[in-house]
Each structure stands twice: as C-alpha cells, then as structure tokens.
Amino acid sequence: MVYYDLFFFLGLFPITAILSFLDRSAEYKNLILILASVLFFSWGRPFAVCLIFLSCILDWLISAVISKNIEKRALCTLLLLIDAASNIGLFLVFGHNYLFDDIKALSFESYIIPLGIGYYCIRGFSYVYDIYMGRAEYEKNIFCLLTYMVSLHFMMAGPHISYSKLEPQIRKRDTDGRKLNDGLVEMVLGLGKIILLAPVFERIKLAGLNGREITTIGCWLGMMAFFAQYYFMFTGLCDMAKGLGLVSGFEYPENYTDIEADGLFTGLVRSYNTTVIDFFSDVFACKRVNNPAAKAIVILLCGAAVSMWYEAKLSYLAVGLAAALLIVFEKLFLSKPLSKLPAWLKYVYLVITAMLIFGGLYFDSLYGYKKWLLALVNVNTRYMLSTAVKYSVLKNITLIMIAFFIVFAPAKNLVLGLWKNFSRRSRRCYGITKITQTVLTAFIFVLCIVTMAVQTKV
Amino acid sequence: MDIRNIKDFTVTDNKTEYESEKECELAEIASQKLEKDNTEAHYRFINIMTITLLLIFSAVLFLTVSGSNIVDDSSNVLTWKTFMSGDYTRSLKDSYDHDLPFPDEMKMLEERLSLIYGIGNKVSDPVKEVDEETDEQHNSFDEPTEPEDPANSEKVVTSVVTDEMGITVTTTAKKKGAKETTTTTAIDRPYDEETTTTTTSASATTTNTDPPEFTVTETYPVSQPGPTQTQPPETPTQTQPPETPTQTEEPEPPEPVDSEEPTE
Numbered sequence A: 001m002v003y004y005d006l007f008f009f010l011g012l013f014p015i016t017a018i019l020s021f022l023d024r025s026a027e028y029k030n031l032i033l034i035l036a037s038v039l040f041f042s043w044g045r046p047f048a049v050c051l052i053f054l055s056c057i058l059d060w061l062i063s064a065v066i067s068k069n070i071e072k073r074a075l076c077t078l079l080l081l082i083d084a085a086s087n088i089g090l091f092l093v094f095g096h097n098y099l100f101d102d103i104k105a106l107s108f109e110s111y112i113i114p115l116g117i118g119y120y121c122i123r124g125f126s127y128v129y130d131i132y133m134g135r136a137e138y139e140k141n142i143f144c145l146l147t148y149m150v151s152l153h154f155m156m157a158g159p160h161i162s163y164s165k166l167e168p169q170i171r172k173r174d175t176d177g178r179k180l181n182d183g184l185v186e187m188v189l190g191l192g193k194i195i196l197l198a199p200v201f202e203r204i205k206l207a208g209l210n211g212r213e214i215t216t217i218g219c220w221l222g223m224m225a226f227f228a229q230y231y232f233m234f235t236g237l238c239d240m241a242k243g244l245g246l247v248s249g250f251e252y253p254e255n256y257t258d259i260e261a262d263g264l265f266t267g268l269v270r271s272y273n274t275t276v277i278d279f280f281s282d283v284f285a286c287k288r289v290n291n292p293a294a295k296a297i298v299i300l301l302c303g304a305a306v307s308m309w310y311e312a313k314l315s316y317l318a319v320g321l322a323a324a325l326l327i328v329f330e331k332l333f334l335s336k337p338l339s340k341l342p343a344w345l346k347y348v349y350l351v352i353t354a355m356l357i358f359g360g361l362y363f364d365s366l367y368g369y370k371k372w373l374l375a376l377v378n379v380n381t382r383y384m385l386s387t388a389v390k391y392s393v394l395k396n397i398t399l400i401m402i403a404f405f406i407v408f409a410p411a412k413n414l415v416l417g418l419w420k421n422f423s424r425r426s427r428r429c430y431g432i433t434k435i436t437q438t439v440l441t442a443f444i445f446v447l448c449i450v451t452m453a454v455q456t457k458v
Numbered sequence B: 001m002d003i004r005n006i007k008d009f010t011v012t013d014n015k016t017e018y019e020s021e022k023e024c025e026l027a028e029i030a031s032q033k034l035e036k037d038n039t040e041a042h043y044r045f046i047n048i049m050t051i052t053l054l055l056i057f058s059a060v061l062f063l064t065v066s067g068s069n070i071v072d073d074s075s076n077v078l079t080w081k082t083f084m085s086g087d088y089t090r091s092l093k094d095s096y097d098h099d100l101p102f103p104d105e106m107k108m109l110e111e112r113l114s115l116i117y118g119i120g121n122k123v124s125d126p127v128k129e130v131d132e133e134t135d136e137q138h139n140s141f142d143e144p145t146e147p148e149d150p151a152n153s154e155k156v157v158t159s160v161v162t163d164e165m166g167i168t169v170t171t172t173a174k175k176k177g178a179k180e181t182t183t184t185t186a187i188d189r190p191y192d193e194e195t196t197t198t199t200t201s202a203s204a205t206t207t208n209t210d211p212p213e214f215t216v217t218e219t220y221p222v223s224q225p226g227p228t229q230t231q232p233p234e235t236p237t238q239t240q241p242p243e244t245p246t247q248t249e250e251p252e253p254p255e256p257v258d259s260e261e262p263t264e
Helices: A006-020 A026-042 A047-068 A073-095 A117-133 A142-150 A163-171 A177-208 A216-247 A261-271 A274-283 A292-310 A314-339 A343-362 A366-376 A387-394 A397-407 A409-425 A427-457 B020-064 B080-085 B087-098 B103-117
Strands: B010-012 B017-019 B156-162 B168-174 B183-188 B195-197 B203-208 B217-221 B228-230
Touching: A006 A026, A006 A427, A006 B020, A006 B087, A026 A047, A026 A142, A026 A163, A047 A073, A047 A117, A047 A142, A047 B080, A073 A117, A117 A142, A117 A163, A117 A274, A142 A163, A177 A216, A177 A387, A177 A397, A177 A427, A177 B020, A216 A343, A216 A366, A216 A387, A216 A397, A261 A274, A261 A314, A261 A343, A274 A292, A292 A314, A314 A343, A343 A366, A387 A397, A397 A409, A397 B103, A409 A427, A427 B020, A427 B103, B080 B087
Parallel strands: none
Antiparallel strands: B010 B017, B156 B168, B156 B203, B168 B183, B195 B228, B203 B217
C-alpha cells in the first residue's frame, strides 16, 4: 500500500485518524499508530514480512549493551559494526532484492517486498549510532522505540529524524486545530503533487526521451521532466508524510528544501532527501574532517554510499561519485568565484551540472548517455522538436506553469510575498485569502480523488 | 485641563497599582493578538470542516456505493490463513478498487476537468500523445542487446495481405539499402470454424515505418469476390503470430496495380 492509494487515503487514513482522537494519551495514540503501521506495511503481503520489525529488538538490545559499556570503546565499536551489518543485510535483502535473483532462498516476489525499508534501516542504525556517540540515552521502553521505528508516516519518504529529537513527542504530544488543519492541507497538496503533477512530467519524459524519435528539444525537456517527475513524486510523499505526522500530533522538519541558486550544486544535492544526506554526511564525518584531502575522500565515500542506498547499480555509483566530486571542487575552490555570479547565471550552472550529472541516472549504459548528450547539442538528430513532445507540453501547460512556480524559488517567493501582503491589508483581505486557500485545497482534493478513481478503474 | 495632556497617572484598585499608559499599550497588543488568533482560528475551523467533510463524504461514498453490478464476496473470507498470507487484504483492496462508484461519470468528469490542464485537451479523447510502445521500463536510448524486433525496425517494410480465405499474411522485409535482407512471415488464421464473409475489396497494404523521413502507403486491390462460404482451415487455429508456423520463403504478393517507389 502507498499513501496515494484510494484505499489508504479514503480508508485506512480516516479510520486511523478518528481512532487516534478517541483518547488524548500518547500511549494510546502510539498503540493505534503501531497497529495501523503494521497493517499498512503488511497490506497485500504475507504478514510474516512484519517479522522485519523484530530487527528493532536487536537494535534495542545492542543499544542497551552499548549504553552500559560506553567506556569500553572497542566493544561498543564491535557492537555498532554488528548492528550496521544487520541493518545493511536487511536493507540489501529487502530493499535491493534484485541483487539476489540468482539465489533462490533470498529472491522474493516483488509484491512481498515491503516499502520504505531503506528509511527503516537508517532509523534502526541511527538510534544505535546516537547511543554510541553519546548523543542519546538508551530507551528503556521498547514501545516508544517501536513507535519511532515503524510509524507509517516515516515509512515512504522519510524524513529521517534522530530518536533523541523525536523522543519527547513520542512520550507526550497533542493534536490541536492548527496541527490538524496544517496536516490535512499538507496531505492534500502532497497528493496533488503526486497525482496531478508527477504524471504530466512522466508523459513529457517518455515523449522527449523516446529513442525512436530523438529531437534536441525533446532531449532537454525530457530530462528536465525526468527530474521534475521524481521531484514531485518525492516531495509529494514528503508532504503527505508530514501531513500524516501532524494529524498524529508529530512536528518535524521537511525532508526537502527549496532549490536556491546561492547553495550552488552542493545546495541542490542537499535540497532533495535532506535528512538522509545529513545522516550520511554525519556518519562519514564530512563536517568534522578539516584536512582538505581527507574531506575530499569522505565526501566521495559519502556520495558513493548515498547513491548505493538509492540503487545498487553501476550507473548510480558513477553519478554519486561525480556529484561528490563536484561538491569537493565547490568546497575547495569553486564556491568563491561562483558565488560572485549573478543569480540567473547560477541557475544556468545548476541546470547544466544537474543535467550532465544526474542525467546519468536515466541510462543503463554509457552508450545511451553519450547518445543523449550528443542529441542535447543537436548532433545526430534531424529535428528539433517532435509533435509528441509539443502536444504533451501544450496539453498540460497550466500544470507545468504551476509546477514551475513551485520549484523555482524566486517565482514562488514572489507569489507568496504578494499573497501575504494582500492578506495583511485588512481583515477582509485576510478572510479572502483564507477562503481562497480553502476553496483551492478542496478543488485539488476533488481533482485528485476523481483522477485517482479513474486511474484505479483503468 | 485638557484630558489629552494627561500622560501619566495611576489607577489604584484594592490589590495592585498599574501604570495606565503601559497597561493600555499592553492591553491593546493583547487585544489585537486575541483578535488575530480568533480570526485565524475561525478560518482554520472553516478549512478543517471543509476538508474533513469532503474526506468523510468521499470515504463513505467510495465505501458504500458500488460501481459494479457483480459483487462476489464469497472468495474473500477472513480466516487466519488468508490474513497471514495477505490474500484477504489483497482481495479486499482489489474488490474496493473494482467497485469504485460511478465509473463512467468519474471518467467524464475527469475528462472535463482535464480541459483546464492545458491547450488541446478534448473530451472523450483520452490524452495519448505518447507512443504506446514507449514504457517506463524500456530505456530506448540504451544499446540494444537483443536483435531488434523487425516490426519496429526503421528499415523494415511490412505488408499485410488478406486472401480470399480470410487468412491474413503479414510479411516483414528489410527495406532496400539495409545491410541484410531477411524475410519473416506470420499467418493469422480466422478463429471461426465456418464463417460467411462478405468482402467487397481485399487489400494489401505496405507501410514504411520510417518516420519522419518519408512514409509511403501503397494499397493494392487484389480481388473483389462476392459472398463466399469459407471452409474451416485445415491447420490448427493460431492467433499469436510468433506461435504460427513461420514460412521462410517469401509469399507471392498480389500484383500491384499501382506502385510508388519511396522517395526522400
């Protein structure tokens, strides 16, 4: 099951939300959350996949031993490595099961493989790592840890938050009108990104990157659409996760940030899956190392680890290393000259570097990547634009414009600024903006439900 | 004495003394904040009620109203075994997805709503601007590892001939200029054992699938038979071209009445 299933959105979610409002105590809310999460996790899959959650007990036991022997660093390091190995093993078997196609005992049908196992394993390891580093205290109540580990709003797209930061909310939290309102709005907007915007870019991507009809503009637009599709898919899931969390009473940061020109390529990388990138840079001590050569090595290792976390493919590894290399260059000597460039030129730099580096994610071989690169500069292509690309853009131009205002931070800030200024003029203006927001949210809700119903039926 | 000139005075009650100017300022700020909070809460309430009601209405509608005339719950029984295997939850979701209410109306509404998405969207014309053969899994830029499907090749001429017996012969051959010349033939025989067909014209169509350089479509009238009684085919019926016996020799195409050489 996923967040954008009709069955979840109109079934499991409202029922869970209503049940969790029946009692104010955090213990009751945690229980409902754990049960709903186990149901969400095992829906349509053998219930046995929930045995994965037993790894939580291993994390808990290891953390207990570490906390009691914190001064024996060798033992603690050994235990940490055991925990890391168990989580990596779990992640590889369930997260990257395609690696075990030849091993019958470890190869599973795709429908059995649970979702969000990558985030689950990171949470398990990070808890033990925090205990090892002395940043968190050992949790005596395993149900609190279980709430942290299996909560369904962390499952699909993060964010990854350390246990020490979330622990106070697990023990005591309230759901007030503000949280409920913000949560519902976040959920609807996130659903809109997934259901309405992401498919538009998928269509443009398929039309633009069609090997039988290679055109120059198609290659540019197709790759940008490829990025946009995954951006809206991911940010939509993050918004929905945040909304689900708010409805359950949790408050935590976003797992993505706006793409700002001043952040350069490093900022662009950090803007997507921010909390996971931060976790990996923390584990690889990217911020703690000062020596330039050592820093470059740890950043490269971090880039490789993050890319392999996404997908255990050679192309992903190459992209991860290339991105890490550019980050190293920026940190060492590119950031100063680039920061003097005007904002629009920085955006051009971002678009070109993102296209060249992350474009590699689309192709399985160097052959395809090279063919696409040449097509970008109109080599080996006969036409500039195909009718398929043209129509897929024109037929969705309104949604593309909306998407542009969401992604392009200066445009978004301008619109939001004007909107806020208008709402501050008077009480009536404030009312108009709020009612407009409500109407728009309701409209997006209806659009999403109708679209989902049609897609499900098809 | 003008009351406006009074700047500092003390109001005393039984318990405390207040400096009135400060008190007024603070009271004013507190009152403004309270008003702002109340206004925010008011609109927040409207928002929550709107979305919650929509959500509950949709949830109840989708749960209670079935869009399917056939309801079969007999196979979905909650037992320990079906629950543990995931069959129960899976079939529950399948039946929910299958029974969505008002499928035709939903489709119609979605088509009308999609008119605002951009320019050129039409009602009752689902957007199909993408080549159907292009899919997410197939990355068409990558080097082909298997021999290319001749039907999809750019250098292939496909001819479809339907003879008097109702047997369709599809011939694909490499175009002039291709390095190798191979010919494959697939014969598609009709299903029915005995069929009466009335054919006014049969045609052979040769389509060059090499867009956008040139596209040539040649139509050859073969014969104009009257109503015929077709005999059941002697060979076993096979509908899938790859499974039919493949003839390596080139079938004799009907004599073209009018032909055009593809020109660039």
